[in-house]
Amino acid sequence: MEQYLALHAQFRPVDASFMGLPGHDYQLPPVDEEALEHERHDLANLLQKVEAWTGEAETAGERLDLWLLRSQLRVTLREARERPRQHNPAFYTGEAAFAVISLLLPNERPTNAAAVLARLKAMPEFLSTGTRTLEPLNLPADWVERARKEAEALEALLLRGLSKHSDYQADWQEPAAQAAAAVQTFASALKAGDADPACGRDYLEFLMREAHALPYSAAEAERRAQAAFEALGAELVKMAHQLDPAKSWQQQLAALEQHHPALDDVQQTYQDWNARALDAAEGLMTPAREYGLAFELLPEWAREAAGALYFLFYRSPPAGHPGDGSIYWIFPPGTDMAAYLRGQNVPFIKAVHAVHHGSIGHHTQNTRARQAASKLAQLGGTDCASGIAFLSAGTLVEGWACYAEDLLLEAPGFYTPEEELLLKQFEFRNAACCLADIRLHTGQWTLEQMRAFYRDDVGFAPGRVWAETTRNSIYPATRLMYWLGTQVIRELRAELDLAPQVFHDRLLSYGCAPVTLIADELRRRHSRGTP
Structure with a gap:
């Protein structure tokens, strides 16, 4: 289970910020083809280990953890193979926006200004990789439209919202402007296709x-x-x-x-x-x-x-x-x-x-x-x-x-x-x-x-x-x-x-x-x- 949570945080660091899993607040998700292959490989190996386990879960907590672990591995692995999140343009806009927002929401810990700065600086490369990944794909038109709407919202956050936050730091300004430019470039490169968004009965x-x-x-x-x-x-x-x-x-x-x-x-x-x-x-x-x-x-x-x-x-x-x-x-x-x-x-x-x-x-x-x-x-x-x-x-x-x-x-x-x-x-x-x-x-x-x-x-x-x-x-x-x-x-x-x-x-x-x-x-x- 701990191995799975480590994998989840590695490939989904924005999730890790929301969940409170430590050590990933400075990162954006790895989204190149090598990372996707790495994720599939690691998930498949861990699933093989879990399904080969012959012990017994004795308590309700253990039974639920074992079922949830198997479920997460099976679902995430099949998603990575058949409906990878990296093939959805709104994945990039949503993750980029909430990479920053997750660190700005109030909680018992003070705002990690250095982590905000790191994610702002990482945003252009994250979105550029997204553009290269999406470019050859036939995308459902409505997914593209959603991504464009989110891109406008993210640009507003970067250019006008951040400076209104009580913990705003002056050294965020230039990276935020560069990130906003990258958001514009990403949105303008999106091409609406005619792919069927349905996943199928199976x-x-x-x-x-x-x-x-x-x-x-x-x-x-x-x-x-x-x-x-x-x-x-x-x-x-x-x-x-x-x-x-x-x-x-x-x-x-x-x-x-x-x-x-x-x-x-x-x-x-x-x-x-x-x-x-x-x-x-x-x-x-x-x-x-x-x-x-x-x-x-x-x-x-x-x-x-x-x-x-x-x-x-x-x-x-x-x-x-x-x-x-x-x-x-x-x-x-x-x-x-x-x-x-x-x-x-x-x-x-x-x-x-x-x-x-x-x-x-x-x-x-x-x-x-x-x-x-x-x-x-x-x-x-x-x-x-x-x-x-x-x-x-x-x-x-x-x-x-x-x-x-x-x-x-x-x-x-x-x-x-x-x-x-x-x-x-x-x-x-x-x-x-x-x-x-x-x-x-x-x-x-x-x-x-x-x-x-x-x-x-x-x-x-x-x-x-x-x-x-x-x-x-x-x-x-x-x-x-x-x-x-x-x-x-x-x-x-x-x-x-x-x-x-x-x-x-x-x-x-x-x-x-x-x-x-x-x-x-x-x-x-x-x-x-x-x-």
């Missing part, structure tokens, strides 16, 4: 099996998601009719956008509902009150760049050195104040910001993961430059956060009846996204058909559709993990019939691993009557 089912440990095929998952999509759509219509027969569920949800705080009260509204969610969850689970969460406006240095990048509201500090709390960014208003306030409506703040990402959602889940017996399950859910560190963490990470939204339906009075309609829409959308993930990557739908489905049948905001679908095309088996993970948790709770607090605390204690494996450990524990 690869998708490989990820479902080897990363998510799901015990069924893509066809079975599609059947389940289709049935849920139809049933949830009918439930939305029924619930809306009961609330107001004269208005559709779409109209009723649109009306919720008018229930927003005044501009000066937005930050306090986040904080208040986070605290209320912690209180409401008492008796249902043990919220992470010992690890603080402060709600602050997104700092000025990040504002111009954040929109086009994977810049999250909530990002847990590195597991290796988490300190005693983290910050939750509130994005400031743009030029359209009315639209901003509609987006800051109280029902959305409650369900998405206070519950899903904050309080008992990702915040508590991340806090508990740092105490897990499995070392890899401590690290797997770390948000890195483009997504979580290990895909295998996804069904627990996102399954739990979506489940947590509905969990507070069991706290009397936390949600209004209209907000319950909003939660039902969230579930409806997650089932739809699971369906779309499968149909895109098994070749049943093109990207345009997926987008039409999101616009016409699911009701996503037009501005969200392109980004959502492009991201899903790059990262197969990521959107299906939300709804499928939630379903496993619900089914397991019904099966074990434990007291709510016991069930939820035990579930989160195993860290970030496939929820089906955690379910096996909970069944094992339950059958033995272990306290």
Whole structure:
């Protein structure tokens, strides 16, 4: 396991910064062909050693570590052979941006100014190598467009954002300008092709099996998601009719956008509902009150760049050195104040910001993961430059956060009846996204058909559709993990019939691993009557 983490940090040093693995903050990923061959060779050798091991894992932590180790090696090796990240233009822009951002985010350690300088100086060669790698490839047009959007954001960070950071150093200025010029050159050299971004049924089912440990095929998952999509759509219509027969569920949800705080009260509204969610969850689970969460406006240095990048509201500090709390960014208003306030409506703040990402959602889940017996399950859910560190963490990470939204339906009075309609829409959308993930990557739908489905049948905001679908095309088996993970948790709770607090605390204690494996450990524990 330690050998694997060393390999992971060597080839993905930006991940290492986010995870808190020491010794790599001065580096950018090696991306030439020799490095890719080296990575494949080392992964294959280590996988051979692991699969030849004949010992037994005796504890839950050991069993999870062994499974996760095999999973990571198999998934990463196949990715390197068939869908190498170095063949995606957005890999270069994302890694370059977050190589710097990862060192600027607040945590218990002071900003490593020398590491920032080193990564700025390394950026031109990193991007130049990327250009040479990508030049002969037929690239999906939308991947190129995403990379160009990220390049603009990165250029803004380098030329205008860095100097606004409280730890800005004068010797960053010239390397940042040279890096910005390299970003422009990289983006202008990109050529949009017509390659199909789908990974294919075999690869998708490989990820479902080897990363998510799901015990069924893509066809079975599609059947389940289709049935849920139809049933949830009918439930939305029924619930809306009961609330107001004269208005559709779409109209009723649109009306919720008018229930927003005044501009000066937005930050306090986040904080208040986070605290209320912690209180409401008492008796249902043990919220992470010992690890603080402060709600602050997104700092000025990040504002111009954040929109086009994977810049999250909530990002847990590195597991290796988490300190005693983290910050939750509130994005400031743009030029359209009315639209901003509609987006800051109280029902959305409650369900998405206070519950899903904050309080008992990702915040508590991340806090508990740092105490897990499995070392890899401590690290797997770390948000890195483009997504979580290990895909295998996804069904627990996102399954739990979506489940947590509905969990507070069991706290009397936390949600209004209209907000319950909003939660039902969230579930409806997650089932739809699971369906779309499968149909895109098994070749049943093109990207345009997926987008039409999101616009016409699911009701996503037009501005969200392109980004959502492009991201899903790059990262197969990521959107299906939300709804499928939630379903496993619900089914397991019904099966074990434990007291709510016991069930939820035990579930989160195993860290970030496939929820089906955690379910096996909970069944094992339950059958033995272990306290």
